[in-house]
Amino acid sequence: KQEVTQIPAALSVPEGENLVLNCSFTDSAIYNLQWFRQDPGKGLTSLLLIQSSQREQTSGRLNASLDKSSGRSTLYIAASQPGDSATYLCAVKYNAGNMLTFGGGTRLMVKP
Amino acid sequence: EAGVTQFPSHSVIEKGQTVTLRCDPISGHDNLYWYRRVMGKEIKFLLHFVKESKQDESGMPNNRFLAERTGGTYSTLKVQPAELEDSGVYFCASSQQPSSGPQYFGPGTRLTVL
Numbered sequence: 097k098q099e100v101t102q103i104p105a106a107l108s109v110p111e112g113e114n115l116v117l118n119c120s121f122t123d124s125a126i127y128n129l130q131w132f133r134q135d136p137g138k139g140l141t142s143l144l145l146i147q148s149s150q151r152e153q154t155s156g157r158l159n160a161s162l163d164k165s166s167g168r169s170t171l172y173i174a175a176s177q178p179g180d181s182a183t184y185l186c187a188v189k190y191n192a193g194n195m196l197t198f199g200g201g202t203r204l205m206v207k208p
Numbered sequence: 209e210a211g212v213t214q215f216p217s218h219s220v221i222e223k224g225q226t227v228t229l230r231c232d233p234i235s236g237h238d239n240l241y242w243y244r245r246v247m248g249k250e251i252k253f254l255l256h257f258v259k260e261s262k263q264d265e266s267g268m269p270n271n272r273f274l275a276e277r278t279g280g281t282y283s284t285l286k287v288q289p290a291e292l293e294d295s296g297v298y299f300c301a302s303s304q305q306p307s308s309g310p311q312y313f314g315p316g317t318r319l320t321v322l
Contacts, residue, residue, distance in 0.1 A: 100250075130310055139212075139299065139315035147308070185251070193264060195241065195253035196301075196311060 098123045100188050102199035109176055110207050117171040117202045119186030124164045130196065131160050131171050132185040140185065144171070176206045210234070212314035214300050220320045226288040229317045233282070233302030240283050241303075241311060242275060243267075246296035254298075257283060258305075290321045 099122045109115050119129070128147045132140040144153045144160040146169065152161040159172040173180060183203045187196035213232045221227050233240045242254040254273070255265040259280035268275070272291070277283040287294055297318050301311040 128308065132313070140301075140313035142310045142312060145310045187251075193266075194239065194256050195264065195267065196243075196251075197253070198243075198251040200250050 098188070098190055098197055100186060100197050100199040102184075102186055102202050104202060105200065106203040106205075108205040108207065111176060111178060113176050113206075114172070114174050115176055115204075117173070117184050117186075117204070119169040119171070119199055121167050121169075121188050121197075123190060124167055125191045126164060127189040127191050129160075129162055129169050130187045130189070131158075131169075132187065134183045134185060134201070136182075143184075176204075178206050178208050180204060181206050212300055212302050212312055214298075214314040214317050216317060217315065218318045218320075220322065221290055222322055223292055224289045226286065227290055227319060229285045229287075229298050229300075229319070231283045231285070231300030231314060233300070234312055236304065237302035237312075238280070238305045239303040239311075240277060241301040242283070242285055243299045243301065243313075244296050245299070246293070251299065254285075287319075290319075292321050295319055295321045 101120045130145045131143045134140050146153045146162045157174040162169045183201045185201045186199045215230045240257040243251050245251045253267040256263045257277045260277050274286045297316045299316045301313045303311045
């Protein structure tokens with residue numbers, strides 16, 4: 097069964113800290129992996145997309161890595177800010193099919 | 209460029225009634241997806257259109273759900289008759305061809321069945 101897991105479910109950090117969010121997947125036959133941000137009551141905002149042939153992608157203070165062999169991806173947020181507070185979702189597109197398989201998300205709170 | 213839009217943003221209906229959700233994808237995106245999140249669970253795939261054709265509807269829970277995409281532009285998802293367990297947030301997403309690129313999500317429709 098193809099599953100995606102995100103740990104922890106919730107995380108609270110003081111402003112300015114660097115932090116890492118984790119995503120693990122059970123099947124290494126992935127096509128790509130996408131990280132999203134969701135603010136309360138809003139839709140999903142795409143942050144980064146990593147193709148299976150890539151090891152990492154960067155956008156501003158965000159860096160996402162991918163290790164297919166270990167079934168893991170991490171989202172690194174540098175110098176966190178209160179505005180980074182949101183739920184972060186990891187989603188995997190496996191080779192079979194075009195749908196995304198989502199993790200349960202990590203709810204991040206950055207305290208001023 | 210306008211993003212994915214969904215209508216309505218909220219819908220509250222009685223059990224047994226019919227509800228129709230609408231999704232307008234990003235212009236030029238051939239791929240359109242429906243997902244939903246029910247209370248306390250992960251977001252789950254429902255179905256995938258390529259233009260007006262259903263490419264994959266393996267996630268549709270039962271035959272009370274009917275999705276259409278006439279003309280390959282906007283899509284509708286009808287629930288008839290609605291049941292309590294259909295309550296949740298229904299998301300629509302779109303992507304360009306080929307589908308190796310990112311999927312862009314709409315704000316979702318929150319459906320409450322009483």
